[in-house]
Structure formats: structure tokens, C-alpha cells
Amino acid sequence: MGKNHFSIRRRLGSFKYAINGLLLLIREEHNSRIHFFAGIMAILLGWLLEINSVEWMIICGVIGFVFAMELINSAIENLCDLVSPEKNDLVKKAKDQAAGAVLVSAIVALVCGLFIFIPKLLVFFRGQ
Ligand SMILES: Nc1ncnc2c1ncn2[C@@H]1O[C@H](COP(=O)(O)OP(=O)(O)OP(=O)(O)O)[C@@H](O)[C@H]1O
Numbered sequence: 772m773g774k775n776h777f778s779i780r781r782r783l784g785s786f787k788y789a790i791n792g793l794l795l796l797i798r799e800e801h802n803s804r805i806h807f808f809a810g811i812m813a814i815l816l817g818w819l820l821e822i823n824s825v826e827w828m829i830i831c832g833v834i835g836f837v838f839a840m841e842l843i844n845s846a847i848e849n850l851c852d853l854v855s856p857e858k859n860d861l862v863k864k865a866k867d868q869a870a871g872a873v874l875v876s877a878i879v880a881l882v883c884g885l886f887i888f889i890p891k892l893l894v895f896f897r898g899q
Pocket residue numbers: 800801802848855856857858859860862863864866867870
């Protein structure tokens with residue numbers, strides 16, 4: 772059978788590689804640990820403040836968005852280091868732009884989190 776043949780084993784193998792990419796990110800990229808911690812905090816806060824299903828979708832969406840950006844940033848960094856380990860202006864541009872993408876995603880996540888949690892936190896603390 773050729774490589775085009777559908778195989779559940781091969782599909783599960785791809786899943787394993789993807790999980791490995793995620794674990795590498797947490798292990799090697801220190802910024803992603805901060806984002807991981809922030810994501811866990813947002814989930815705990817959402818549970819504590821009983822956010823609704825639309826708010827859960829937004830929180831899950833922005834957490835996923837930040838991690839997807841982190842993964843792409845990390846992949847670009849690794850490729851840059853492979854292609855040009857020495858100083859190079861284009862590598863600097865590529866790495867800075869990839870880091871900018873992560874920053875944009877983190878700002879969007881923060882703004883969404885503030886919109887969702889601040890009104891609920893105010894009600895929560897006023898209600899005590
Ligand atoms: N080969 C290179 N040529 C030119 N500039 C580079 C090169 N490698 C890194 N840089 C510059 O250094 C910055 C940090 O690069 P690095 O690969 O350490 O990113 P990083 O892993 O995000 O750093 P950290 O994880 O410490 O935040 C890049 O955004 C870029 O401006």
C-alpha cells in the first residue's frame with residue numbers, strides 16, 4: 772500500500788507528534804509557562820464566577836489562540852536557528868514579527884478576560 776492509504780495507526784502517530792510539539796513548547800519556552808499559568812487562572816476564575824457558555828467559548832478560544840501563536844512562533848524560531856544560526860537581519864525580522872504575533876494574541880486574550888471577569892469580580896466583591 773502507498774503512503775496515501777488511510778491508516779488509523781498513522782493518524783494516531785501524527786497526534787503523538789503534535790502532543791510532543793505541545794510538551795516541547797511548555798518545557799523549552801519560558802513565556803509559554805506564563806501563558807499556561809494565566810490560562811489555568813482564567814479557567815479557575817471562570818469556574819468560581821460561574822461564567823456562561825458564550826463566555827466559556829471566548830475564554831477557551833483565546834487560550835487556544837495564544838497557544839497556537841506560541842507554537843507557530845516557536846516553530847519559526849527553530850527554523851530560523853537552523854537556516855541561519857549566525858546574526859542575520861531577515862532572521863531578526865522574522866523572529867521579531869513572530870514574537871509580535873504572540874504579543875497580539877496575548878493582548879487580545881487579556882482584553883477579553885478583563886471584559887468578562889471585571890464586571891463579575893465587582894459584583895462578587897460587592898455582594899460579600
Ligand atoms: N540569528 C539572529 N539574527 C539576528 N537577530 C536575532 C537572531 N537570533 C535572535 N535574534 C534577535 O533576538 C531576539 C530573541 O531571539 P531568541 O531566539 O532568543 O527568541 P526567544 O526564544 O523568544 O527569546 P526568549 O525565549 O528568551 O524570549 C529575536 O526576536 C531577534 O530580535
